[in-house]
Amino acid sequence: MNIGQVSKATGVSLRMIRHYEGIGLMPSPDRRDNGYRDYPPRSIERLRFIANARDLGFSVDEISALLSLWDDRERASSEVKAIALGHAEDLARKSAALEAMRRTLLDLAEGCSGDARPDCPILAGLAETRQRPARELTAAKTKPRRVA
Amino acid sequence: MNIGQVSKATGVSLRMIRHYEGIGLMPSPDRRDNGYRDYPPRSIERLRFIANARDLGFSVDEISALLSLWDDRERASSEVKAIALGHAEDLARKSAALEAMRRTLLDLAEGCSGDARPDCPILAGLAETRQRPARELTAAKTKPRRVA
DNA sequence: ATGAACCCTGACATCATGTCAGGGTCAAGC
DNA sequence: GCTTGACCCTGACATGATGTCAGGGTTCAT
Numbered sequence: 639m640n641i642g643q644v645s646k647a648t649g650v651s652l653r654m655i656r657h658y659e660g661i662g663l664m665p666s667p668d669r670r671d672n673g674y675r676d677y678p679p680r681s682i683e684r685l686r687f688i689a690n691a692r693d694l695g696f697s698v699d700e701i702s703a704l705l706s707l708w709d710d711r712e713r714a715s716s717e718v719k720a721i722a723l724g725h726a727e728d729l730a731r732k733s734a735a736l737e738a739m740r741r742t743l744l745d746l747a748e749g750c751s752g753d754a755r756p757d758c759p760i761l762a763g764l765a766e767t768r769q770r771p772a773r774e775l776t777a778a779k780t781k782p783r784r785v786a
Numbered sequence: 787m788n789i790g791q792v793s794k795a796t797g798v799s800l801r802m803i804r805h806y807e808g809i810g811l812m813p814s815p816d817r818r819d820n821g822y823r824d825y826p827p828r829s830i831e832r833l834r835f836i837a838n839a840r841d842l843g844f845s846v847d848e849i850s851a852l853l854s855l856w857d858d859r860e861r862a863s864s865e866v867k868a869i870a871l872g873h874a875e876d877l878a879r880k881s882a883a884l885e886a887m888r889r890t891l892l893d894l895a896e897g898c899s900g901d902a903r904p905d906c907p908i909l910a911g912l913a914e915t916r917q918r919p920a921r922e923l924t925a926a927k928t929k930p931r932r933v934a
Numbered sequence: 935a936t937g938a939a940c941c942c943t944g945a946c947a948t949c950a951t952g953t954c955a956g957g958g959t960c961a962a963g964c
Numbered sequence: 965g966c967t968t969g970a971c972c973c974t975g976a977c978a979t980g981a982t983g984t985c986a987g988g989g990t991t992c993a994t
Contacts, residue, residue: 641971642970642971642972648916652972653950653953654951657950672972673972673974686913690911691912693916694887694912695884704912708909708912708913713904715899715900715902715903715905715908716899716900716902718898718906719898719900722898726888726891726895729884730884730888732884733885736843736878736880739842739877740877740878743870743874744874747870753863756859756862758863758866760866764852765835766838789940789942790941799983801982801983802981820941820991821990822941
């Protein structure tokens with residue numbers, strides 16, 4: 639199959655199909671004499687897997703892990719479940735963070751008359767002091783980073 | 787004030803202070819003879835405003851709008867409130883989207899034994915057909931883009 | 935006058951994705 | 965055989981917020 643057909647079959651853009659190949663999520667397909675990528679039917683399944691996982695917000699690293707588990711017929715389902723549940727927690731955390739922002743915002747907005755008068759506690763609140771120190775001031779010797 | 791002092795006073799990194807200047811959120815400060823940026827005290831307030839707004843997830847465009855309203859003593863508080871509430875809705879939508887992903891994931895995980903056995907509905911679910919068409923297939927004549 | 939601490943600019947990297955450019959290839963119809 | 969349109973290839977640039985590194989001045993306290 640040509641890449642265009644694969645794209646239509648999976649709903650993944652040409653760009654991203656090539657991209658996933660570049661970053662190693664998809665194996666490099668054979669090439670025809672003219673240089674065109676020639677995909678086996680299996681590719682479609684794998685691409686769908688990747689696309690679905692992305693739609694669920696999995697990171698590339700997580701997808702990569704899920705794919706190797708998928709390729710491994712013998713792995714314990716507990717491994718898969720652990721990744722899934724871990725990601726679900728991530729999602730919950732992020733969602734909670736957004737909710738917290740929203741609450742703060744609504745609290746600020748509550749005091750705002752929202753009419754033609756100029757005084758507004760929202761702006762006042764935004765201008766208020768903060769003290770979340772800049773990275774540079776704290777990160778000094780803390781983190782080794784670069785693990786992923 | 788030198789940029790370093792402003793950074794300490796606001797918790798905004800040097801990098802970002804310069805960046806905000808570059809994208810026009812902060813006015814270019816005067817320069818001393820040696821080329822150092824020389825900030826007036828007002829800058830601190832404005833930077834705090836920007837940083838707080840960012841912490842609340844406002845986009846640069848929104849912040850920019852809020853800043854001009856802030857600069858305008860006469861504007862109606864309703865304008866500010868509209869931006870704030872609009873953003874709060876954005877946050878709600880995003881949060882809901884994350885929650886939806888989480889639910890889907892938990893639904894999938896529910897059927898997974900999570901033990902040593904290899905069969906796993908999570909992987910099966912991820913491999914399932916999808917049909918969210920790629921951008922390229924739909925976007926054809928839809929969007930004029932490039933407004934911001 | 936030497937070194938630490940500070941400042942400057944510019945460039946590169948991240949991540950997923952789009953888009954554009956410049957150039958081959960293939961198939962169908964004349 | 966030649967043209968045309970659809971398809972493919974690679975490579976590069978852009979986005980947004982932020983970090984980091986490099987290479988090079990400045991200031992100030994010892």
